[in-house]
Amino acid sequence: MQLFLDTTDTAVLKDLVTTGLVDGVTTNPTLIAKSGRPMAEVIAEICGLVEGPVSAEVAAMDVEGMLAEGRKLAAIAPNVVVKVPLTRNGLIATREFAVEGIQTNVTLCFSASQALLAAKAGASYISPFIGRLDDHGADGMELISEIRAIYDNYGYDTEILAASIRTPAHVTAAALAGSDCATIPPATFEALFKHPLTDKGLEQFMADWAKTGQSIL
Ligand code: G3P
Numbered sequence: 143m144q145l146f147l148d149t150t151d152t153a154v155l156k157d158l159v160t161t162g163l164v165d166g167v168t169t170n171p172t173l174i175a176k177s178g179r180p181m182a183e184v185i186a187e188i189c190g191l192v193e194g195p196v197s198a199e200v201a202a203m204d205v206e207g208m209l210a211e212g213r214k215l216a217a218i219a220p221n222v223v224v225k226v227p228l229t230r231n232g233l234i235a236t237r238e239f240a241v242e243g244i245q246t247n248v249t250l251c252f253s254a255s256q257a258l259l260a261a262k263a264g265a266s267y268i269s270p271f272i273g274r275l276d277d278h279g280a281d282g283m284e285l286i287s288e289i290r291a292i293y294d295n296y297g298y299d300t301e302i303l304a305a306s307i308r309t310p311a312h313v314t315a316a317a318l319a320g321s322d323c324a325t326i327p328p329a330t331f332e333a334l335f336k337h338p339l340t341d342k343g344l345e346q347f348m349a350d351w352a353k354t355g356q357s358i359l
Pocket of ligand 1: 148168169170268271305309
């Protein structure tokens with residue numbers, strides 16, 4: 143499973159990249175606004191920090207605008223993936239990007255039928271928003287399972303990128319449901335390492351080791 147960070151915080155990204163467990167990054171207009179930096183600058187920096195895919199989202203709503211913006215974003219670095227909203231125009235643009243060899247991440251997906259259309263349009267990634275569905279009393283993880291089944295039924299290459307992740311349990315459930323990737327807020331990524339029994343067990347191991355008076359080196 144590919145694990146991406148959902149962030150534009152390059153300081154945090156630099157730290158977590160040292161784990162060797164970060165496979166890519168996703169951003170969105172809200173995260174770009176939060177960075178307080180010019181989009182091209184922060185995307186270029188992120189692309190230099192990770193080898194894997196870095197999603198950068200268009201702001202235009204019309205096809206020609208999406209294509210112009212997407213081509214400009216793709217030119218920032220080879221690992222830029224152009225993010226487009228799951229709208230009729232977004233999927234028309236996705237099809238053209240596929241023809242041009244530009245990787246795409248179709249975002250704001252909330253139904254299996256939307257995901258089916260994105261795969262038919264040649265999307266590289268589809269981003270179903272689990273947390274936001276849960277926030278509205280729906281079952282976000284059920285959507286991941288439905289998309290997995292549909293994509294496997296027809297052999298679609300589009301990769302499922304579980305998004306709007308809120309907890310480590312979301313990551314586990316997405317992996318069990320067969321998602322290809324998950325994009326995770328940094329705080330949730332950090333929480334993946336943690337378990338109270340690990341801390342307790344390590345404390346006991348260290349206490350018992352200290353009693354031996356030994357040194358391994
Ligand atoms: O960036 C895409 C997605 O992960 C954002 O989800 O619900 O945390 O804004 P959310």
